[in-house]
Amino acid sequence: xxxxxxxGAEVKKPGASVKVSCKxxxxxxxxxxxxxxxxxxxxxxxxxGWISAHHGNTNYAQKFQDRLSLTTDTSTQTAYMxxxxxxxxxxxxxxxxxxxxxxxYLGVWGTGTTVIVSS
Amino acid sequence: xxxxxxxxxxxxxxxxxxxxxxxxxxHDISSYLAWYQQKPGKVPKLLIYAASTLQSGVPSRFSGSxxxxxxxxxxxxxxxxxxxxxxxxxxxxxPFTFGPGTEVDIK
Numbered sequence: 275x276x277x278x279x280x281x282g283a284e285v286k287k288p289g290a291s292v293k294v295s296c297k298x299x300x301x302x303x304x305x306x307x308x309x310x311x312x313x314x315x316x317x318x319x320x321x322x323g324w325i326s327a328h329h330g331n332t333n334y335a336q337k338f339q340d341r342l343s344l345t346t347d348t349s350t351q352t353a354y355m356x357x358x359x360x361x362x363x364x365x366x367x368x369x370x371x372x373x374x375x376x377x378x379y380l381g382v383w384g385t386g387t388t389v390i391v392s393s
Numbered sequence: 394x395x396x397x398x399x400x401x402x403x404x405x406x407x408x409x410x411x412x413x414x415x416x417x418x419x420h421d422i423s424s425y426l427a428w429y430q431q432k433p434g435k436v437p438k439l440l441i442y443a444a445s446t447l448q449s450g451v452p453s454r455f456s457g458s459x460x461x462x463x464x465x466x467x468x469x470x471x472x473x474x475x476x477x478x479x480x481x482x483x484x485x486x487x488p489f490t491f492g493p494g495t496e497v498d499i500k
Contacts, residue, residue: 309489311437319429319437319480319491335488336394369436378484379427379442386436 276300278370278384285390286360294387296353296370303351304328307373309380310344310355312366320366324373325353360391395420397483399492405500412468414495416481424459425485428466431494432477440479441466473499 281295296308309324323334325344332344343356353370368387371380396419406412416426424444429437439448441457444464454469468475476499481492 311491318478318494319431319482321482321489321491324487324489333487371437374442377425377442378489379439379482380429380437381439381442381448383436383438 276372276382278372278382280368280370280384280387283388283390285392288361288391288393290360290391291356291358292360292389293354293356294368294370294389296355296384298351298353298372301372303346304348306375307378308344308346308353309371309373309378311369311371311380313369314363314366317366322355322368324378327353357389360389362391365389365391394488395422395483395486395490397481397490397492399479399481399495401495402493403496403498405498406471407500408471408473410471412471412475412497414466414479414497416464416466416492418462418464418483421462422483422485425483426457426459426464427482427484428455428457429480429482429491430475430477431480437480468497471497471499 277299279297307326310322325332327346341358345354370384372382398417426444428441431437444459445457456467458465478494478496480494
């Protein structure tokens with residue numbers, strides 16, 4: 275069955291960048307879009323953006339427009355999320371999640387990656 | 394952007410109770426509404442999509458309905474394993490905003 279395995283926890287200083295990977299298995303990677311969602315400690319889910327794995331088209335939430343880059347590598351079936359100019363309030367668990375085939379609800383979720391931003 | 398609200402923000406009910414959570418969109422989103430369950434310390438799980446379609450493998454005590462811009466998640470008979478936070482999400486157009494969540498626990 276479809277699985278998404280994310281890279282390990284990261285600790286970054288303010289102003290740095292982080293790049294989280296999400297390796298897919300069990301399905302045809304290029305046939306589905308991938309969304310990224312984050313969850314700050316004790317808070318709710320926040321949608322960040324999505325990318326078409328086949329075309330590379332992206333759409334970002336307005337608040338991340340200037341700092342977020344989503345990419346995919348179809349040869350390794352891996353999606354990447356890079357967030358730049360990190361601030362303390364970027365401390366969160368970051369999830370990749372596979373969109374449904376024609377719609378954008380999220381049926382398969384990654385394992386989650388904790389990113390801590392601290393000086 | 395379309396805003397999503399949920400009510401209540403938390404509730405406590407007894408095992409076997411019928412539980413209802415409401416999600417409201419600030420503008421029309423048709424039926425492009427999903428519900429997720431997130432148990433403490435776990436990854437979110439899709440319960441319902443298209444407002445009322447049960448995801449495969451989800452117990453039939455969960456159901457969803459829609460009336461205009463109001464959406465409802467119902468647990469017909471609350472079980473101990475249903476302790477979780479429940480989120481709605483719109484997916485008709487970007488941004489695919491989540492509601493703030495409803496925490497459900499056992500009285």
